[in-house]
Amino acid sequence: MxxxxxxxxxxxxxxxxxxxxxxxxxxxxxxxxxxxxxxxxxxxxxxxxxxxxxxxxxxxxxxxxxxxxxxxxxxxxxxxxxxxxxxxxxxxxxxxxxxxxxxxxxxxxxxxxxxxxxxxxxxxxxxxxxxxxxxxxxxxxxxxxxxxxxxxxxxxxxxxxxxxxxxxxxxxxxxxxDIEKVIWEKFVFLVGLSATTAAVRRPIGVVRSNDRTRVLLSEVMQEATEVARASGVKLDETFVQTQMDFCDTLPATMTSSMHNDLEKGNRLELPWLSGGVVDLAEPLGIAVPRNRTVADILAPYIEGDSSPSM
Ligand SMILES: NC(=O)C1=CN([C@@H]2O[C@H](COP(=O)(O)OP(=O)(O)OC[C@H]3O[C@@H](n4cnc5c(N)ncnc54)[C@H](OP(=O)(O)O)[C@@H]3O)[C@@H](O)[C@H]2O)C=CC1
Ligand SMILES: CC(C)(CO)C(=O)C(=O)O
Structure with a gap:
């Protein structure tokens, strides 16, 4: 070919x-x-x-x-x-x-x-x-x-x-x-992984073992799942729980490409991940406060970050 x-x-x-x-x-x-x-x-x-x-x-x-x-x-x-x-x-x-x-x-x-x-x-x-x-x-x-x-x-x-x-x-x-469903399933998982690993600035092992960030991971994915369903993609009732179970099987050191990009000061795909959830949710009338907060917190780094932190 x-x-x-x-x-x-x-x-x-x-x-x-x-x-x-x-x-x-x-x-x-x-x-x-x-x-x-x-x-x-x-x-x-x-x-x-x-x-x-x-x-x-x-x-x-x-x-x-x-x-x-x-x-x-x-x-x-x-x-x-x-x-x-x-x-x-x-x-x-x-x-x-x-x-x-x-x-x-x-x-x-x-x-x-x-x-x-x-x-x-x-x-x-x-x-x-x-x-x-x-x-x-x-x-x-x-x-x-x-x-x-x-x-x-x-x-x-x-x-x-x-x-x-x-x-x-x-x-x-x-x-x-059913490739559209597969793409949305990966999207929901990645929105959860990228939002939490980038916001916490640690890999999945840390995110999943702290009570508060574990709930954050689950709720970020829940919001994205609601957007998927309202967009006509039939994700199973147990989808978020299945993704949480999957996250528990990942190597503790696994992280997202967006977290890697954040650490390197690179430009971020945030506007199409948690930011994308916010944009898609608005016309559907769905509240996505977890994704909105992550998108707002990471907003200063979207174009890359070459400045010292202090
Ligand atoms: N990396 C990963 O592990 C994973 C990434 N993805 C997804 O895959 C996609 C690609 O990511 P990734 O491979 O990491 O990206 P990279 O930045 O590693 O690679 C993209 C390459 O494309 C080049 N490029 C962009 N525009 C042009 C152009 N007009 N002409 C020639 N070259 C061009 C970039 O150059 P320049 O650097 O100059 O911009 C860069 O070299 C993203 O959507 C990402 O989310 C999905 C799964 C895993
Ligand atoms: C989760 C992962 C590593 C899977 O390919 C990914 O797509 C990303 O971090 O961009």
Whole structure:
């Protein structure tokens, strides 16, 4: 399959390199020092599941340099989604399907509004990976899962082909016949994990073992669940309890990518996580005080934070 990966960071770099190692024709769209390093020595992925390096020719600077493509994987941070959607809509790539592995429930709405419903498959991923230095992506543990599914019946064949490509690349993958629900389920979990780990500035082990922050975690997810249901997504009655039980099984050191970004002073995806819950809740008339408070407390850091704390 001819695959373009937009954003060669933790997610795009990891999954793109695995697909390339399995023999797919993978081209990354990258920028800055990361692009320069890939062009010099290829993209190196360091992983407990085995390292992999792509060739220096595997990256280009612009979507316009891509040739005919079967599948575009979008793996930029959420604030770059609209720009990428606009560039994709004006590029001559043939008629590729587009799969976003980004977090949240806003990404596919943005992509579909620019590219049309037929072209956008549904998907979500579970991994912890980041750019350690230009040209190098580090995969933190053995988790590396993708769930993919069609939004429309007409996408079933392509969705199955994409699932097969991931499986053949030894990525842990599952097909889904209700991908919208899967994306919302991950959203609710991630809103809980990101809100609490970032607000407490500690991993899940600390959050879940303190009585007050444990309740906070549960209530943040409960609010997001109510927004999901009011948006037409049928989450089970026991969904929040199931997520709390799941959180109890996670390694104590596990944290969210937003907490990592906060600690590094990076820009945050907060407006699409707890901030996204607040925005979605308003027209639905749902009160989400826990998410609103977290969004307000973290607001000073949304654009990144290079200032000393005292
Ligand atoms: N990292 C993780 O473990 C996980 C992340 N996710 C989600 O996946 C998405 C991607 O996250 P992540 O991989 O961490 O992000 P990263 O910041 O690691 O990677 C994104 C890359 O895309 C680049 N980029 C952005 N716009 C362009 C452009 N126009 N042209 C070329 N390159 C571009 C960025 O460059 P620059 O740095 O210059 O902006 C960066 O190198 C997010 O929505 C995140 O929430 C989901 C699960 C886990
Ligand atoms: C929870 C996790 C690590 C799962 O992929 C994630 O998506 C994130 O922190 O952004």
């Amino acid at each position: 001819r695959i373009a990966v937009i954003g060669a960071g933790g997610v795009g770099g990891y999954f793109g390199a695995r697909l390339a190692a399995a023999g797919h024709d993978v081209t990354f769209v990258a920028r800055g020092r990361h692009l320069e390093a890939i062009r010099r020595s290829g993209l190196l992925v360091r992983s407990p599941l085995g390292d992999v390096r792509t060739p220096p020719s595997s990256a280009v600077a612009d979507i316009g340099e891509l040739g005919p493509t079967d599948l575009v994987i979008v793996a930029v941070k959420l604030w770059d989604t609209e720009d990428i959607a606009l560039r994709l809509s004006s590029a001559d790539l043939g008629d590729p399907h587009v799969l976003s592995l980004q977090n949240g429930v806003h990404k596919d709405l943005i992509l579909r509004s620019h590219l049309g419903e037929e072209r956008v498959l549904g998907g979500t991923c579970f991994i912890s990976a980041f750019i350690e230095e230009p040209g190098v992506v580090v995969h933190n543990n053995t988790l590396q899962k993708i769930i993919v599914g069609p939004y429309l019946a007409t996408q079933a064949t392509m969705s199955e082909a994409v699932h097969t490509a991931f499986r053949d690349a030894e990525i842990d993958t599952e097909p889904s016949t």
